[in-house]
Amino acid sequence: xxxxxxxxxxxxxxxxxxxxxxxxxxxxxxxxxxxxxxxxxxxxxxxxxxxxxxxxxxxxxxxxxxxxxxxxxxxxxxxxxxxxxxxxxxxxxxxxxxxxxxxxxxxxxxxxxxxxxxxxxxxxxxxxxxxxxxxxxxxxxxxxxxxxxxxxxxxxxxxxxxxxxxxxxxxxxxxxxxxxxxxxxxxxxxxxxxxxxxxxxxxxxxxxxxxxxxxxxxxxxxxxxxxxxxxxxxxxxxxxxx
Numbered sequence: 076x077x078x079x080x081x082x083x084x085x086x087x088x089x090x091x092x093x094x095x096x097x098x099x100x101x102x103x104x105x106x107x108x109x110x111x112x113x114x115x116x117x118x119x120x121x122x123x124x125x126x127x128x129x130x131x132x133x134x135x136x137x138x139x140x141x142x143x144x145x146x147x148x149x150x151x152x153x154x155x156x157x158x159x160x161x162x163x164x165x166x167x168x169x170x171x172x173x174x175x176x177x178x179x180x181x182x183x184x185x186x187x188x189x190x191x192x193x194x195x196x197x198x199x200x201x202x203x204x205x206x207x208x209x210x211x212x213x214x215x216x217x218x219x220x221x222x223x224x225x226x227x228x229x230x231x232x233x234x235x236x237x238x239x240x241x242x243x244x245x246x247x248x249x250x251x252x253x254x255x256x257x258x259x260x261x262x263x264x265x266x267x268x269x270x271x272x273x274x275x276x277x278x279x280x281x282x283x284x285x286x287x288x289x290x291x292x293x294x295x296x297x298x299x300x301x302x303x304x305x306x307x308x309x310x311x312x313x314x315x316x317x
Contacts, residue, residue, distance in 0.1 A: 078182035078234040080241040082175060082290075083223055086187045088247035089265050090168040090285070091197045093157070097189065100156035104149050105129065110136045123250040124188035124213035124222070125153070150214065154192040164201035165265060167286030172203050181243075181290065182234045185210045186226035188219060188250070208233045219254045243290070252278055263288070 088094045098117070105113060113132055120128050129149055133141040141149075175181045185205065187194045191212035198205060211226040227242060244255035247266040252273055255262040264273040264281035273281050282288055 076178070076180055078236055079180040079239065081182045081184065081227065081230065081234075081239040081243070083226055083242065083244045083260070084172075084183060084185050085244075085246035085248070085251050086185055086194055086197055087189060088165070088268075089245055089251070090165055090172075090185075090203070091201055092163045092165055093197055094247075096157055096160045096162070097153075097193065100153050100160075100193075101125065101129075103156060104152045105132055107152055108133070108141075108145050108149050112136055122188075122217050123219060123248075124217055125190045125193075126213040127217040130217075150190045150192050153190060154196055157193050158196055162197050162200035166284035167288060169202045171285045171288050179290075182230060182236070182239075183209065184226045184230040184233075186219075186223040187212050188222070190214050206233060219250055220257050223254055223258060223260075249273065249276060252276055 084090055086093075087097050101117075102113065110133055113136075117123070117128055120131055122128075126146070129146070130141045133139075133145070172183060175183050185194070185198065187210070189197075189212055191210070191214040194210060194212045198210070208229050209226075211222050211229060213222060216222045216225060223244065227239075231237065231239070241261065243261040243263060244251060244258075245263045245265060246252065246255070247264065248269055249272055252262055252264065253276070256277060262278055262280075264270065264278045265283075265285065266281075267283055270281045280289075280291070
């Protein structure tokens with residue numbers, strides 16, 4: 076099916092129940108590469124990405140930059156530690172991705188603050204198949220906005236689309252919402268942990284999990300209708316005027 080629209084998914088806490096596992100492995104690997112003291116909470120850093128936070132913490136503690144070889148060591152170790160844990164999906168994740176890909180005009184891509192190898196492992200762990208061009212991680216970019224922008228540009232080539240009519244960002248954290256707002260994207264929140272905060276900061280829709288996921292079309296002409304696809308309800312205009 077030709078893709079006219081796009082959904083950009085975060086991974087940790089959005090598709091995979093892996094936030095605590097990732098943070099634990101991240102902290103352990105900082106210590107393993109020589110950091111003696113982690114001087115700040117992760118959420119206080121300017122950019123909420125693995126690459127930026129690891130580099131900043133290492134520089135503060137070691138008084139020198141994190142070398143390329145150390146970054147590779149860090150990423151490999153992070154993947155190894157995560158891979159010994161059971162990674163479960165956020166309820167409905169795999170089914171939703173498959174439905175979007177096969178039965179709707181929404182394409183999908185993945186934009187994550189995680190380093191690439193751990194991100195790939197998490198998606199594969201819950202049975203999500205993807206082309207490498209659909210995933211952009213923080214191994215090449217530090218800033219969340221630029222990660223999302225690159226994910227959108229890359230996936231245009233994958234779907235052979237010049238421009239998407241709609242782009243919806245889906246995430247569980249404040250950083251996901253702020254990134255979407257900064258880029259002028261629609262946003263759907265996932266999870267109860269940050270629901271109140273997300274709504275307070277401007278999110279209009281926050282679902283408990285992905286089994287509740289609905290896509291609400293912007294009303295243009297006609298009456299709102301509902302299309303039920305294998306348990307996932309996709310709202311759409313009966314008459315659409317693009």
